[in-house]
Amino acid sequence: MEQAKVAIIGCGNLGISIANGLLGNAAYTGPELIATRRHLAPLEALRARGVQLSTDNREAAVYADVLLLGLKPYNVVSVARELVEVLDPKRHIAVSLATGITVADIQQAVGPDIPVFRAMPNTAADVRASMTCLSSTCTDPAKVQAVQQLFAAIGTTLMIDEELMGSATVLGACGIAYVLRFIRAMVQGGIEIGFDAESASLIVNQTVKGAVELLIERGRHPEEEIDKVTTPKGCTIVGLNTMEHHGFSSSLIRGLVASADKIGH
Numbered sequence: 001m002e003q004a005k006v007a008i009i010g011c012g013n014l015g016i017s018i019a020n021g022l023l024g025n026a027a028y029t030g031p032e033l034i035a036t037r038r039h040l041a042p043l044e045a046l047r048a049r050g051v052q053l054s055t056d057n058r059e060a061a062v063y064a065d066v067l068l069l070g071l072k073p074y075n076v077v078s079v080a081r082e083l084v085e086v087l088d089p090k091r092h093i094a095v096s097l098a099t100g101i102t103v104a105d106i107q108q109a110v111g112p113d114i115p116v117f118r119a120m121p122n123t124a125a126d127v128r129a130s131m132t133c134l135s136s137t138c139t140d141p142a143k144v145q146a147v148q149q150l151f152a153a154i155g156t157t158l159m160i161d162e163e164l165m166g167s168a169t170v171l172g173a174c175g176i177a178y179v180l181r182f183i184r185a186m187v188q189g190g191i192e193i194g195f196d197a198e199s200a201s202l203i204v205n206q207t208v209k210g211a212v213e214l215l216i217e218r219g220r221h222p223e224e225e226i227d228k229v230t231t232p233k234g235c236t237i238v239g240l241n242t243m244e245h246h247g248f249s250s251s252l253i254r255g256l257v258a259s260a261d262k263i264g265h
């Protein structure tokens with residue numbers, strides 16, 4: 001079967017990450033992708049890898065089968081509406097990446113016959129390690145599979161109820177920033193106790209990766225692994241408890257809930 005063509009309409013930060021991730025798969029050599037935005041200069045690196053570029057969203061929609069709407073929430077609906085005349089229900093699938101815009105909003109813009117999905121990936125799509133939550137009212141298993149396969153090419157996918165999409169934004173998309181801030185803080189601590197920044201980053205990055213791989217590959221619970229490294233009266237438990245006395249878990253949970261409140265989940 002021929003590879004479905006993908007248009008990234010409004011190809012900004014997230015769109016470029018998705019394009020880079022897809023291009024890391026053998027199935028995507030370049031011409032299967034078309035990317036649009038009004039100012040094309042930031043996309044020249046994609047053009048060099050064979051991706052088609054255009055400032056014309058309709059031209060991109062005609063070229064492609066799956067339309068990833070990577071626009072900001074405030075203009076995703078108006079741009080989707082512009083595409084209506086060229087959309088074909090037998091061929092096209094619309095996938096909105098916009099936070100807070102519902103399937104119903106997009107459906108109203110593109111018409112009742114076009115399958116509509118919401119996807120909430122994160123910027124780790126760039127290295128094919130995105131966590132992408134998906135939701136849709138589409139009941140055609142082939143269309144659902146096509147969208148799942150597309151995002152599986154850039155990481156892990158999970159179908160969820162649409163009412164959880166706001167929470168998915170916080171946990172998965174904002175979550176990248178929380179984790180990176182945690183990593184940065186650990187590196188700063190590492191520098192204070194004697195390492196240069198480069199060595200501290202190497203140690204912290206690999207330590208975080210190792211911790212995550214223990215959970216994913218072995219299916220372990222975090223506390224089970226923590227118990228293994230906390231010797232009674234030892235340095236790890238002293239450090240952990242000091243962090244907790246200063247509100248470590250509480251601060252993280254409160255921040256997460258504040259983000260969710262801001263989204264109005």
Ligand SMILES: NC(=O)c1ccc[n+]([C@@H]2O[C@H](COP(=O)([O-])OP(=O)(O)OC[C@H]3O[C@@H](n4cnc5c(N)ncnc54)[C@H](OP(=O)(O)O)[C@@H]3O)[C@@H](O)[C@H]2O)c1
Binds near residue numbers: 012
């Ligand atoms: N960043 C994340 O981690 C993340 C994660 C999940 C979901 N999201 C969602 O993804 C969407 C994009 O986020 P982002 O961070 O990638 O934003 P972004 O970098 O601003 O990308 C949006 C792009 O849309 C283009 N654009 C604006 N008007 C257009 C038009 N009429 N036609 C075609 N292109 C147009 C802009 O480029 P020009 O100015 O050149 O047109 C811009 O590059 C948002 O809705 C956000 O909620 C983001």
